[in-house]
Amino acid sequence: xxxxxxxxxxxxxxxxxxxxxxxxxxxxxxxxxxxxxxxxxxxxxxxxxxxxxxxxxxxxxxxxxxxxxxxxxxxxxxxxxxxxxxxxxxxxxxxxxxxxxxxxxxxxxxxxxxxxxxxxxxxxxxxxxxxxxxxxxxxxxxxxxxxxxxxxxxxxxxxxxxxxxxxxxxxxxxxxxxxxxxxxxxxxxxxxxxxxxxxxxxxxxxxxxxxxxxxxxxxxxxxxxxxxxxxxxxxxxxxxxxxxxxxxxxxxxxxxxxxxxxxxxxxxxxxxxxxxxxxxxxxxxxxxxxxxxxxxxxxxxxxxxxxxxxxxxxxxxxxxxxxxxxxxxxxxxxxxxxxxxxxxxxxxxxxxxxxxxxxxxxxxxxxxxxxxxxxxxxxxxxxxxxxx
Numbered sequence: 001x002x003x004x005x006x007x008x009x010x011x012x013x014x015x016x017x018x019x020x021x022x023x024x025x026x027x028x029x030x031x032x033x034x035x036x037x038x039x040x041x042x043x044x045x046x047x048x049x050x051x052x053x054x055x056x057x058x059x060x061x062x063x064x065x066x067x068x069x070x071x072x073x074x075x076x077x078x079x080x081x082x083x084x085x086x087x088x089x090x091x092x093x094x095x096x097x098x099x100x101x102x103x104x105x106x107x108x109x110x111x112x113x114x115x116x117x118x119x120x121x122x123x124x125x126x127x128x129x130x131x132x133x134x135x136x137x138x139x140x141x142x143x144x145x146x147x148x149x150x151x152x153x154x155x156x157x158x159x160x161x162x163x164x165x166x167x168x169x170x171x172x173x174x175x176x177x178x179x180x181x182x183x184x185x186x187x188x189x190x191x192x193x194x195x196x197x198x199x200x201x202x203x204x205x206x207x208x209x210x211x212x213x214x215x216x217x218x219x220x221x222x223x224x225x226x227x228x229x230x231x232x233x234x235x236x237x238x239x240x241x242x243x244x245x246x247x248x249x250x251x252x253x254x255x256x257x258x259x260x261x262x263x264x265x266x267x268x269x270x271x272x273x274x275x276x277x278x279x280x281x282x283x284x285x286x287x288x289x290x291x292x293x294x295x296x297x298x299x300x301x302x303x304x305x306x307x308x309x310x311x312x313x314x315x316x317x318x319x320x321x322x323x324x325x326x327x328x329x330x331x332x333x334x335x336x337x338x339x340x341x342x343x344x345x346x347x348x349x350x351x352x353x354x355x356x357x358x359x360x361x362x363x364x365x366x367x368x369x370x371x372x373x374x375x376x377x378x379x380x381x382x383x384x385x386x387x388x
Contacts, residue, residue: 017036017039017040017102018054018105019036019039019055019056019057020054020056020057022056022057022058023035024059024060025094026063028090029061029090030094034094035097035101038094038098038099039101039102039105042098042099042109042110042113043105043106043109043113044109044112044113055075055101056074056075057074057075058073058075059097061090061094064086066088067087067088068087068090069084069093070086070093070096071083071084072097074101074104081104083100215246215247216245216384217244217383218242218243218383219242219245219380219381220381220383221239221240221242221254221343221378222240222378223240223241223377223378224236224377224378225375225376225378226374227373227374228373229349229371230276230371230372231258231261231274231276231368232261232262232263232274232366233263235258235260237256237257237258238257239255239257239280239376240254241280241282245286245382247286248285249285250282250284250296251283252281252284253279253281253282254279254282255277255278255280256276256277256278256302257276257277258275258276258277261274261275261276262311263365264311269363269365270310270311270312270360270363271310271311271365272308272311272366274306274357274366276304276305276306277304277307278302278305279304280301280302281300281301282298282299282300283298283299284299284331291335293332293333293335294334294335295331295332296330296331296332296345297328297329297331298327298329298345298347299326299327299328301326301327302323302324302325302327303322303323303324304323305320305322305323306320306355307319307321310357313359313360317359319357321355321356321357322355323351323355324351324352325349325350325351325352326349326352327348327350328347328348329345329348329374330345331345331346332344339381339383340380341380341382342378342379343377343380346373346376347373348371348372348373349372350371354367354369354370355367
């Protein structure tokens with residue numbers, strides 16, 4: 001259960017510190033009065049007539065896993081102070097709250113209340129100096145004082161040396177050392193420049209190389225669109241093309257049909273219905289700005305016939321007339337998914353022949369146009385190792 005207790009000076013007594021405390025803690029934690037008593041104990045000052053400015057403190061303690069967390073906020077006319085502390089128990093956080101509040105109110109009073117002996121850290125004792133070796137002159141050249149001669153009467157006689165016969169000269173205790181053997185030659189320093197260069201060269205990962213475009217891909221396209229200029233009026237057309245796509249060029253052949261163009265009857269001049277059917281060969285140099293986009297500039301030729309049928313005449317007499325033409329125009333193929341792509345193209349058509357259709361005794365009804373324009377859009381399918 002949480003307890004929220006704002007305490008004022010009158011509630012605690014005349015010796016209470018000048019602070020309004022809001023203490024929000026779970027059950028089992030010290031109460032706010034205990035916290036204020038700890039603050040008073042740290043300050044250790046009697047109440048005075050002129051109290052310092054009051055401080056507002058808000059503290060909350062919560063359980064965070066196996067530990068406890070304190071969130072403390074102090075507000076005065078000088079500003080705000082926030083602190084977050086974690087400890088193993090709520091009692092420790094209560095003492096920490098009292099210490100922070102007391103230091104905030106009067107840090108000098110808190111320092112005076114500390115034990116001086118506990119606050120002073122004695123310096124470490126210096127290690128004992130090793131005894132100076134006997135019979136060795138100091139570095140200044142002055143002879144050291146000789147020690148007093150020992151009393152040999154009180155010490156037992158030293159045993160004679162083993163393995164020495166009478167009359168044999170004793171070897172000196174300290175033998176002069178010969179010249180030190182030459183130090184082994186240090187190995188030459190390793191030149192790390194080459195190894196480092198090799199290591200750095202292996203660091204960057206090369207991007208995976210794109211698979212090469214297959215040398216030959218078959219394609220099939222069904223398209224349609226609008227046609228104007230060669231036959232009378234404005235109408236549609238349909239086409240079917242098949243061919244192969246090389247890395248830099250596209251070759252195809254197909255059929256184009258332009259049906260049902262009507263030339264209406266005007267006054268005493270007969271009208272007619274016209275259809276055009278041609279076979280086309282197309283060569284398209286290619287450019288691939290992106291893997292899914294194919295740009296083409298197509299040039300080709302058409303050969304076929306135009307059929308004309310008279311309207312409102314006694315004998316319609318359908319006739320076919322040969323027709324030849326050239327075309328040039330750009331096109332775009334956009335791959336949607338797998339082998340499926342969309343085809344958009346515009347062609348300018350130039351007629352190499354202009355057949356004339358007549359009725360009766362040579363009355364001219366229609367002569368095909370010299371040039372025309374054709375807009376095409378369709379679905380293009382490609383088949384090969386990579387559907388591009």
